[in-house]
Amino acid sequence: MSVAHTGVTVEAAAAAHPGPCGEDDCGIRDVLDRIGDKWTVLVIVELSKGTRRFRELQRAIPGISQRMLTVTTRRLTRDGLISRTPYPTIPPQVDYDLTSIGRSLAAAVFALSDWSREHKDAIASARAEWDEQNSAI
Structure with a gap:
Protein backbone atom coordinates (compact mmCIF):
# COMPACT_ATOMS: atom_id res chain seq x y z
CA MET A 1 0.00 0.00 0.00
CA SER A 2 1.44 3.39 -0.94
CA VAL A 3 1.92 6.26 1.48
CA ALA A 4 -0.60 8.32 -0.49
CA HIS A 5 -3.29 5.64 -0.21
CA THR A 6 -5.96 6.82 2.24
CA GLY A 7 -8.96 4.77 1.20
CA VAL A 8 -9.01 2.61 4.32
CA THR A 9 -8.40 5.59 6.61
CA VAL A 10 -11.17 7.62 5.03
CA GLU A 11 -13.62 4.71 5.12
CA ALA A 12 -12.80 3.91 8.75
CA ALA A 13 -13.17 7.55 9.78
CA ALA A 14 -16.49 7.86 7.98
CA ALA A 15 -17.78 4.69 9.63
CA ALA A 16 -16.62 5.82 13.07
CA HIS A 17 -18.01 9.35 12.72
CA PRO A 18 -20.86 9.35 10.23
CA GLY A 19 -22.02 12.86 9.48
CA PRO A 20 -25.54 14.01 8.70
CA CYS A 21 -24.90 13.38 5.01
CA GLY A 22 -23.32 9.96 5.35
CA GLU A 23 -19.78 9.00 4.53
CA ASP A 24 -18.70 12.21 2.81
CA ASP A 25 -20.00 14.47 5.64
CA CYS A 26 -21.03 17.07 3.03
CA GLY A 27 -17.58 18.69 3.16
CA ILE A 28 -18.20 20.00 6.67
CA ARG A 29 -15.00 18.54 8.08
CA ASP A 30 -12.91 20.37 5.48
CA VAL A 31 -14.58 23.70 6.28
CA LEU A 32 -14.26 23.19 10.04
CA ASP A 33 -10.59 22.29 9.65
CA LEU A 47 -9.17 41.82 8.98
CA SER A 48 -12.44 42.48 10.81
CA LYS A 49 -10.77 45.77 11.82
CA GLY A 50 -10.45 46.77 8.16
CA THR A 51 -8.27 46.38 5.07
CA ARG A 52 -4.68 45.37 5.79
CA ARG A 53 -1.54 44.96 3.75
CA PHE A 54 0.52 41.80 4.08
CA ARG A 55 3.16 43.33 6.37
CA GLU A 56 0.48 44.96 8.51
CA LEU A 57 -1.10 41.55 9.03
CA GLN A 58 2.27 40.02 9.82
CA ARG A 59 3.08 42.69 12.42
CA ALA A 60 -0.39 42.44 13.99
CA ILE A 61 -0.29 38.64 14.44
CA PRO A 62 2.45 37.67 16.89
CA GLY A 63 4.34 34.51 16.01
CA ILE A 64 3.13 34.07 12.44
CA SER A 65 5.88 33.49 9.91
CA GLN A 66 5.87 35.00 6.44
CA ARG A 67 5.37 31.55 4.96
CA MET A 68 2.45 30.69 7.27
CA LEU A 69 0.76 34.02 6.56
CA THR A 70 1.21 33.46 2.83
CA VAL A 71 -0.30 29.96 3.07
CA THR A 72 -3.16 31.17 5.25
CA THR A 73 -4.08 34.16 3.08
CA ARG A 74 -3.98 31.99 -0.06
CA ARG A 75 -6.29 29.42 1.50
CA LEU A 76 -8.69 32.08 2.76
CA THR A 77 -8.71 33.76 -0.65
CA ARG A 78 -9.35 30.42 -2.35
CA ASP A 79 -12.22 29.74 0.09
CA GLY A 80 -13.76 33.13 -0.67
CA LEU A 81 -13.37 34.42 2.89
CA ILE A 82 -10.97 37.24 2.03
CA SER A 83 -10.27 39.26 -1.08
CA ARG A 84 -6.79 40.02 -2.36
CA THR A 85 -6.14 43.22 -4.30
CA PRO A 86 -2.64 43.51 -5.83
CA TYR A 87 -1.20 46.86 -6.93
CA PRO A 88 1.42 47.17 -9.72
CA THR A 89 3.97 49.02 -7.60
CA ILE A 90 7.60 48.43 -6.74
CA PRO A 91 7.81 46.74 -4.35
CA PRO A 92 4.51 44.96 -4.99
CA GLN A 93 1.71 45.83 -2.59
CA VAL A 94 -1.35 43.75 -1.82
CA ASP A 95 -4.44 44.63 0.21
CA TYR A 96 -6.50 41.99 2.00
CA ASP A 97 -10.08 42.47 3.14
CA LEU A 98 -12.93 40.29 4.35
CA THR A 99 -15.61 39.28 1.87
CA SER A 100 -19.24 39.09 2.95
CA ILE A 101 -18.72 35.41 3.82
CA GLY A 102 -15.61 36.36 5.79
CA ARG A 103 -17.55 39.01 7.70
CA SER A 104 -20.19 36.44 8.63
CA LEU A 105 -17.41 34.14 9.87
CA ALA A 106 -15.95 37.03 11.91
CA ALA A 107 -19.35 37.50 13.55
CA ALA A 108 -19.40 33.80 14.48
CA VAL A 109 -15.83 34.00 15.83
CA PHE A 110 -16.77 37.00 18.00
CA ALA A 111 -19.90 35.18 19.22
CA LEU A 112 -17.75 32.20 20.21
CA SER A 113 -15.31 34.56 21.91
CA ASP A 114 -18.16 36.15 23.87
CA TRP A 115 -19.42 32.68 24.86
CA SER A 116 -15.91 31.72 25.99
CA ARG A 117 -15.58 34.81 28.18
CA GLU A 118 -19.03 34.23 29.67
CA HIS A 119 -18.31 30.59 30.55
CA LYS A 120 -14.56 30.57 31.30
CA ASP A 121 -15.02 30.57 35.09
CA ALA A 122 -17.51 27.69 34.97
CA ILE A 123 -15.20 25.72 32.69
CA ALA A 124 -12.19 26.39 34.93
CA SER A 125 -14.22 25.24 37.93
CA ALA A 126 -15.35 22.07 36.15
CA ARG A 127 -11.75 21.30 35.15
CA ALA A 128 -10.50 21.80 38.70
CA GLU A 129 -13.25 19.53 40.04
CA TRP A 130 -12.48 16.85 37.45
CA ASP A 131 -8.73 17.09 38.13
CA GLU A 132 -9.36 16.72 41.85
CA GLN A 133 -11.60 13.68 41.39
CA ASN A 134 -9.20 12.03 38.93
CA SER A 135 -5.85 12.90 40.48
CA ALA A 136 -5.54 9.41 42.01
CA ILE A 137 -6.00 7.66 38.67
Whole structure:
Protein backbone atom coordinates (compact mmCIF):
# COMPACT_ATOMS: atom_id res chain seq x y z
CA MET A 1 0.00 0.00 0.00
CA SER A 2 1.44 3.39 -0.94
CA VAL A 3 1.92 6.26 1.48
CA ALA A 4 -0.60 8.32 -0.49
CA HIS A 5 -3.29 5.64 -0.21
CA THR A 6 -5.96 6.82 2.24
CA GLY A 7 -8.96 4.77 1.20
CA VAL A 8 -9.01 2.61 4.32
CA THR A 9 -8.40 5.59 6.61
CA VAL A 10 -11.17 7.62 5.03
CA GLU A 11 -13.62 4.71 5.12
CA ALA A 12 -12.80 3.91 8.75
CA ALA A 13 -13.17 7.55 9.78
CA ALA A 14 -16.49 7.86 7.98
CA ALA A 15 -17.78 4.69 9.63
CA ALA A 16 -16.62 5.82 13.07
CA HIS A 17 -18.01 9.35 12.72
CA PRO A 18 -20.86 9.35 10.23
CA GLY A 19 -22.02 12.86 9.48
CA PRO A 20 -25.54 14.01 8.70
CA CYS A 21 -24.90 13.38 5.01
CA GLY A 22 -23.32 9.96 5.35
CA GLU A 23 -19.78 9.00 4.53
CA ASP A 24 -18.70 12.21 2.81
CA ASP A 25 -20.00 14.47 5.64
CA CYS A 26 -21.03 17.07 3.03
CA GLY A 27 -17.58 18.69 3.16
CA ILE A 28 -18.20 20.00 6.67
CA ARG A 29 -15.00 18.54 8.08
CA ASP A 30 -12.91 20.37 5.48
CA VAL A 31 -14.58 23.70 6.28
CA LEU A 32 -14.26 23.19 10.04
CA ASP A 33 -10.59 22.29 9.65
CA ARG A 34 -10.01 25.57 7.84
CA ILE A 35 -11.94 27.88 10.14
CA GLY A 36 -10.71 26.10 13.25
CA ASP A 37 -7.09 26.73 12.35
CA LYS A 38 -5.28 29.06 14.77
CA TRP A 39 -3.87 31.34 12.08
CA THR A 40 -7.16 31.55 10.17
CA VAL A 41 -8.98 32.84 13.22
CA LEU A 42 -6.28 35.43 13.93
CA VAL A 43 -6.24 36.67 10.32
CA ILE A 44 -10.06 36.91 10.27
CA VAL A 45 -10.06 38.84 13.56
CA GLU A 46 -7.40 41.25 12.31
CA LEU A 47 -9.17 41.82 8.98
CA SER A 48 -12.44 42.48 10.81
CA LYS A 49 -10.77 45.77 11.82
CA GLY A 50 -10.45 46.77 8.16
CA THR A 51 -8.27 46.38 5.07
CA ARG A 52 -4.68 45.37 5.79
CA ARG A 53 -1.54 44.96 3.75
CA PHE A 54 0.52 41.80 4.08
CA ARG A 55 3.16 43.33 6.37
CA GLU A 56 0.48 44.96 8.51
CA LEU A 57 -1.10 41.55 9.03
CA GLN A 58 2.27 40.02 9.82
CA ARG A 59 3.08 42.69 12.42
CA ALA A 60 -0.39 42.44 13.99
CA ILE A 61 -0.29 38.64 14.44
CA PRO A 62 2.45 37.67 16.89
CA GLY A 63 4.34 34.51 16.01
CA ILE A 64 3.13 34.07 12.44
CA SER A 65 5.88 33.49 9.91
CA GLN A 66 5.87 35.00 6.44
CA ARG A 67 5.37 31.55 4.96
CA MET A 68 2.45 30.69 7.27
CA LEU A 69 0.76 34.02 6.56
CA THR A 70 1.21 33.46 2.83
CA VAL A 71 -0.30 29.96 3.07
CA THR A 72 -3.16 31.17 5.25
CA THR A 73 -4.08 34.16 3.08
CA ARG A 74 -3.98 31.99 -0.06
CA ARG A 75 -6.29 29.42 1.50
CA LEU A 76 -8.69 32.08 2.76
CA THR A 77 -8.71 33.76 -0.65
CA ARG A 78 -9.35 30.42 -2.35
CA ASP A 79 -12.22 29.74 0.09
CA GLY A 80 -13.76 33.13 -0.67
CA LEU A 81 -13.37 34.42 2.89
CA ILE A 82 -10.97 37.24 2.03
CA SER A 83 -10.27 39.26 -1.08
CA ARG A 84 -6.79 40.02 -2.36
CA THR A 85 -6.14 43.22 -4.30
CA PRO A 86 -2.64 43.51 -5.83
CA TYR A 87 -1.20 46.86 -6.93
CA PRO A 88 1.42 47.17 -9.72
CA THR A 89 3.97 49.02 -7.60
CA ILE A 90 7.60 48.43 -6.74
CA PRO A 91 7.81 46.74 -4.35
CA PRO A 92 4.51 44.96 -4.99
CA GLN A 93 1.71 45.83 -2.59
CA VAL A 94 -1.35 43.75 -1.82
CA ASP A 95 -4.44 44.63 0.21
CA TYR A 96 -6.50 41.99 2.00
CA ASP A 97 -10.08 42.47 3.14
CA LEU A 98 -12.93 40.29 4.35
CA THR A 99 -15.61 39.28 1.87
CA SER A 100 -19.24 39.09 2.95
CA ILE A 101 -18.72 35.41 3.82
CA GLY A 102 -15.61 36.36 5.79
CA ARG A 103 -17.55 39.01 7.70
CA SER A 104 -20.19 36.44 8.63
CA LEU A 105 -17.41 34.14 9.87
CA ALA A 106 -15.95 37.03 11.91
CA ALA A 107 -19.35 37.50 13.55
CA ALA A 108 -19.40 33.80 14.48
CA VAL A 109 -15.83 34.00 15.83
CA PHE A 110 -16.77 37.00 18.00
CA ALA A 111 -19.90 35.18 19.22
CA LEU A 112 -17.75 32.20 20.21
CA SER A 113 -15.31 34.56 21.91
CA ASP A 114 -18.16 36.15 23.87
CA TRP A 115 -19.42 32.68 24.86
CA SER A 116 -15.91 31.72 25.99
CA ARG A 117 -15.58 34.81 28.18
CA GLU A 118 -19.03 34.23 29.67
CA HIS A 119 -18.31 30.59 30.55
CA LYS A 120 -14.56 30.57 31.30
CA ASP A 121 -15.02 30.57 35.09
CA ALA A 122 -17.51 27.69 34.97
CA ILE A 123 -15.20 25.72 32.69
CA ALA A 124 -12.19 26.39 34.93
CA SER A 125 -14.22 25.24 37.93
CA ALA A 126 -15.35 22.07 36.15
CA ARG A 127 -11.75 21.30 35.15
CA ALA A 128 -10.50 21.80 38.70
CA GLU A 129 -13.25 19.53 40.04
CA TRP A 130 -12.48 16.85 37.45
CA ASP A 131 -8.73 17.09 38.13
CA GLU A 132 -9.36 16.72 41.85
CA GLN A 133 -11.60 13.68 41.39
CA ASN A 134 -9.20 12.03 38.93
CA SER A 135 -5.85 12.90 40.48
CA ALA A 136 -5.54 9.41 42.01
CA ILE A 137 -6.00 7.66 38.67
